[in-house]
Amino acid sequence: MTRRDALVAAAGLGSAVLLSPTAASSAVRPIPFGSAAQIETFRADPRYRQALATYCDVIVPMNDLKWEAIRHDRALFDFAGADELVGFARSQGKALRGHALLWGEALPPWAREMSTRAEAERELVDHIETVVDRYKGQIETWDVVNEVIKFDPLPGEPMRDTIWQRLLGPAHVEIAFRTAARIDPKARLVLNDFNFEEPGPGTAARRKIALDLCRNLKDKGIPVHGIGMQAHLYADKPLDIDGLQNFMVELGKLDLDVEITELDVIDWKLPADIATRDRAAASLVGTFLDTIVSVRRPRAIVTWGLSDRYSWVHETFPRKDKARARPLPLDADFKPKPMMAVLDRYRRSQS
Ligand code: 9MR
Numbered sequence: 001m002t003r004r005d006a007l008v009a010a011a012g013l014g015s016a017v018l019l020s021p022t023a024a025s026s027a028v029r030p031i032p033f034g035s036a037a038q039i040e041t042f043r044a045d046p047r048y049r050q051a052l053a054t055y056c057d058v059i060v061p062m063n064d065l066k067w068e069a070i071r072h073d074r075a076l077f078d079f080a081g082a083d084e085l086v087g088f089a090r091s092q093g094k095a096l097r098g099h100a101l102l103w104g105e106a107l108p109p110w111a112r113e114m115s116t117r118a119e120a121e122r123e124l125v126d127h128i129e130t131v132v133d134r135y136k137g138q139i140e141t142w143d144v145v146n147e148v149i150k151f152d153p154l155p156g157e158p159m160r161d162t163i164w165q166r167l168l169g170p171a172h173v174e175i176a177f178r179t180a181a182r183i184d185p186k187a188r189l190v191l192n193d194f195n196f197e198e199p200g201p202g203t204a205a206r207r208k209i210a211l212d213l214c215r216n217l218k219d220k221g222i223p224v225h226g227i228g229m230q231a232h233l234y235a236d237k238p239l240d241i242d243g244l245q246n247f248m249v250e251l252g253k254l255d256l257d258v259e260i261t262e263l264d265v266i267d268w269k270l271p272a273d274i275a276t277r278d279r280a281a282a283s284l285v286g287t288f289l290d291t292i293v294s295v296r297r298p299r300a301i302v303t304w305g306l307s308d309r310y311s312w313v314h315e316t317f318p319r320k321d322k323a324r325a326r327p328l329p330l331d332a333d334f335k336p337k338p339m340m341a342v343l344d345r346y347r348r349s350q351s
Contacts, residue, residue, distance in 0.1 A: 034058025040180035059089035066106040092147035098139040104162025120167035143192035192228030226257035235267035248295035262304040282338035
């Protein structure tokens with residue numbers, strides 16, 4: 001049995017569905033494409049709004065559904081930014097993903113200072129009830145938990161050290177999913193995390209933990225519909241092609257979808273030449289997406305911004321030569337880069 005046959009058999013797929021990476025791009029149905037949108041930029045830059053309208057099927061409020069934005073004052077829920085982006089998306093006929101109901105970061109100071117299990121559970125449940133209810137029927141997919149898996153997990157220590165893990169233990173995942181499902185039974189509920197794609201035992205452990213967490217939810221009858229792969233891809237690191245394909249097979253066995261949720265390319269170690277960087281980024285994104293699609297069609301492909309003018313990568317991964325990072329499909333003047341041509345293979349014109 002060839003490796004491909006084994007994957008086909010394991011995934012329970014007809015061989016027509018499992019395509020070689022090169023064939024995949026021309027044969028898949030269009031996959032909804034979208035981007036995260038930052039409210040400050042959305043308000044300030046009409047070209048940014050236009051790019052969201054032109055290119056996206058899906059909009060994700062980048063920061064405005066985080067606790068820091070909604071819960072800066074413990075006594076109230078501030079939906080100003082989220083409402084604006086949700087309103088824009090709906091007026092343009094776009095779908096919405098919600099990011100994120102539980103995360104150990106982007107918390108207001110008062111949430112970091114919670115001190116008892118009862119307090120954490122009360123706040124978490126109250127938050128999810130209120131936020132999911134407000135956007136019920138509007139936000140169809142939620143990143144219910146974000147980055148709950150330990151960065152480099154040790155055996156027996158799968159969970160990331162956060163206020164939620166400290167006060168509630170691993171049950172925080174279950175509480176979050178159970179609450180979201182209770183409030184909006186029609187919503188698609190996703191476990192979102194980063195680095196499922198590098199070679200090495202740490203990443204393999206992360207993939208296994210993600211699957212175990214979802215299996216555990218399903219065993220308890222708690223709905224989970226997919227795993228979100230952030231896919232902040234490092235241009236200087238290889239992809240674990242076999243690991244990714246096997247991950248897709250295992251997702252299939254659990255009847256879970258995959259979504260690409262925060263795609264961009266970290267190019268800080270690449271040479272300065274712009275054409276070289278853009279080619280490398282496009283090729284990496286193409287290889288990554290072809291690998292995923294060769295086994296499992298993502299429910300959505302979402303980039304973490306659209307234009308190189310606005311990206312977290314520039315500040316978080318500064319280049320030694322001080323040149324601007326080029327992580328996204330449009331350049332700083334909103335012109336499509338080679339990466340957009342790669343994304344177009346999935347976005348449009350497939351039979
Ligand atoms: O891009 C986001 C940046 O503007 C925020 O300041 C930061 C903290 O809220 O979050 C960034 O987005 C992160 C996302 O929510 C989760 N995955 C990693 C992203 C990049 O840091």
